[in-house]
């Protein structure tokens with residue numbers, strides 16, 4: 001039995017190309033994770049850190065090291081288990097220098113991050129492919145990336161959103177003063 005509303009929706013639906021309906025859902029599947037029940041707000045809470053650590057790793061050591069990276073130097077663990085950090089830089093030249101420095105150090109260790117360079121920013125993400133998950137290699141990679149960042153005047157926001165370095169305005173003012181002092 002078709003009520004007027006159902007009749008209307010069936011008529012409308014018959015004019016929408018099927019691919020338009022399937023494309024929107026297949027290309028952006030819902031972000032819900034089976035590993036965690038939805039929170040009261042209906043959003044899926046991210047899986048616990050321990051569930052993201054690769055098999056064979058010492059879970060207590062790796063999760064403690066990652067928690068320290070999160071607390072002290074602005075790293076985050078994304079819901080899909082990647083170790084993530086956004087570095088802020090003072091010039092595009094610094095971005096390229098940091099990207100290259102991290103890349104060379106990672107290549108020496110044969111453990112490679114995914115990096116995205118942008119204007120005055122560099123995203124660095126670590127996750128181990130084999131075994132799948134977070135490992136001590138990712139912790140080492142993050143620490144080395146932070147050491148490289150120290151050589152490229154990089155800043156980042158720590159866990160409570162505070163910038164870890166001189167404020168952006170101060171560094172710009174300082175640089176301008178240095179320029180003015182030049183003969």
Ligand SMILES: C[C@H](O)[C@H](O)[C@H]1CNC2=NC(N)=NC(=O)C2=N1
Pocket residue numbers: 110111112113126127128129130131
């Ligand atoms: C064969 C080669 O040594 C492996 O594929 C290395 C290369 N770089 C890597 N990088 C990362 N992030 N994870 C790995 O498991 C990994 N494995």
